[in-house]
Amino acid sequence: MTVDFPQARTCPYHPSPAYDELREGPALQRVRLYDGTLAWAVTSHADARKLLADPRISADRRREGFPILTERFKAVREEQPGFIGMDDPEHNYYRRMLISEFTVRRFKELRPHIEQIVQDALDDLLAAGPPADLVKHFSLPIPSMVICQMLGVPYADHDFFQTHSRTLLQAESPEQAKASMTALKEYLGKLIEDPPPGLIARLKDEQVATGALTTDELVRNSVLLLIAGHETTASMTSLGVITLLEHPEQLADLRSRPEAITTAVEELLRYLSIVDIGPFRVATEDIEVGGAVIKAGEGVIIASSLANRDPEAFPDPDKFDISRPARHHVAFGYGVHQCLGQNLARMELELALTALFDRIPTLRLAVPVEELVLRPATTIQGVNELPVTW
Amino acid sequence: MHVEGNKDICVGAGMCVLTAPEVFDQDDDGIVTVLQPEPGADEQDAVRQAATLCPSGAVKVS
Numbered sequence: 001m002t003v004d005f006p007q008a009r010t011c012p013y014h015p016s017p018a019y020d021e022l023r024e025g026p027a028l029q030r031v032r033l034y035d036g037t038l039a040w041a042v043t044s045h046a047d048a049r050k051l052l053a054d055p056r057i058s059a060d061r062r063r064e065g066f067p068i069l070t071e072r073f074k075a076v077r078e079e080q081p082g083f084i085g086m087d088d089p090e091h092n093y094y095r096r097m098l099i100s101e102f103t104v105r106r107f108k109e110l111r112p113h114i115e116q117i118v119q120d121a122l123d124d125l126l127a128a129g130p131p132a133d134l135v136k137h138f139s140l141p142i143p144s145m146v147i148c149q150m151l152g153v154p155y156a157d158h159d160f161f162q163t164h165s166r167t168l169l170q171a172e173s174p175e176q177a178k179a180s181m182t183a184l185k186e187y188l189g190k191l192i193e194d195p196p197p198g199l200i201a202r203l204k205d206e207q208v209a210t211g212a213l214t215t216d217e218l219v220r221n222s223v224l225l226l227i228a229g230h231e232t233t234a235s236m237t238s239l240g241v242i243t244l245l246e247h248p249e250q251l252a253d254l255r256s257r258p259e260a261i262t263t264a265v266e267e268l269l270r271y272l273s274i275v276d277i278g279p280f281r282v283a284t285e286d287i288e289v290g291g292a293v294i295k296a297g298e299g300v301i302i303a304s305s306l307a308n309r310d311p312e313a314f315p316d317p318d319k320f321d322i323s324r325p326a327r328h329h330v331a332f333g334y335g336v337h338q339c340l341g342q343n344l345a346r347m348e349l350e351l352a353l354t355a356l357f358d359r360i361p362t363l364r365l366a367v368p369v370e371e372l373v374l375r376p377a378t379t380i381q382g383v384n385e386l387p388v389t390w
Numbered sequence: 391m392h393v394e395g396n397k398d399i400c401v402g403a404g405m406c407v408l409t410a411p412e413v414f415d416q417d418d419d420g421i422v423t424v425l426q427p428e429p430g431a432d433e434q435d436a437v438r439q440a441a442t443l444c445p446s447g448a449v450k451v452s
Contacts, residue, residue, distance in 0.1 A: 105415070
């Protein structure tokens with residue numbers, strides 16, 4: 001039977017039970033999208049890596065056959081994409097302009113600053129409750145402040161860009177998504193006229209000034225970095241807290257061995273796989289993989305949440321185990337598009353989770369986990385609100 | 391063991407520096423640079439892992 005795709009989670013930290021059939025079946029299977037079209041879903045970890053590194057597979061959503069999972073995707077489909085929606089050599093041209101700002105060394109320099117941001121957020125959380133919304137006072141402000149600082153976007157405007165980012169990622173209608181995309185582009189377009197110090201100002205001085213980058217391209221890629229920089233880490237922080245609270249023996253283990261935060265974060269990335277049903281691709285040539293042939297022009301969905309629960313790569317995959325070696329997960333993708341900000345996300349998560357349970361050791365959910373409202377299947381997984389108490 | 395980092399295909403994901411920081415670094419452009427082309431025995435497991443994790447195939451071990 002062809003599975004309808006995607007399907008919503010019923011638990012914040014498990015892939016939808018409606019995918020059980022996919023998980024038990026062959027590595028590549030056809031799934032039915034909302035408009036009746038079919039696409040390949042890849043559930044094997046080895047094949048996911050193979051395909052994401054294959055130059056015959058395209059990340060360009062403007063191509064015929066690229067999987068469209070919801071009406072909202074159509075709204076931004078015609079838009080000129082940021083560099084993540086391009087193929088090499090075009091993609092590499094833009095990515096290379098950014099890499100020097102996203103190195104392990106650069107993030108080490110930022111570390112004390114991020115530690116301060118985390119402590120300030122904790123002061124705010126403690127002053128707001130108990131009870132309080134962890135998303136509003138902790139998960140969302142931390143990565144938002146960090147990416148604002150990096151890019152040179154005033155944090156004072158956070159309500160504006162957080163609201164439009166959320167709409168862009170969760171809107172029901174293409175019109176809503178389009179309006180939010182326009183609002184973000186107008187906002188950053190204005191900022192770029194006289195940018196505060198940061199990555200945007202440097203790109204303007206070094207790349208736009210020399211003609212290597214157009215103002216339009218700078219705006220598009222700034223929108224991308226601003227959204228990717230806060231929405232994802234915020235979701236991981238909230239779901240990470242839920243997962244640790246729901247696995248008290250693992251949390252106790254982590255608190256007794258603070259150095260285990262490194263493997264714990266990799267395991268959370270694997271286990272939670274917030275991109276869930278992506279990345280998406282389209283084949284540009286016939287590709288034989290995992291016992292199937294993907295024809296040129298057919299859509300490919302790398303179901304990272306299922307690839308990250310492949311027992312061949314992660315024994316007993318549904319078990320949450322902070323000591324498990326899990327860094328080979330595909331939560332950040334794989335291949336040339338692998339997440340540029342992944343080492344920033346790792347550091348933010350390590351610092352935020354450690355400090356949270358240090359300063360509020362009695363933290364607990366203020367409502368039963370079953371009552372949390374989860375995001376729909378078609379977007380980055382997470383919760384929009386997380387009531388906690390202590 | 392001999393380690394090479396291919397600067398032409400590196401995408402600056404930083405997995406090698408994260409996994410084997412004694413052996414790899416990123417240059418001023420964020421691209422792979424090999425600090426120890428002949429790593430000692432105690433580094434070799436981490437180097438093999440870094441090669442497996444490199445998303446662009448830029449880290450080669452022979």
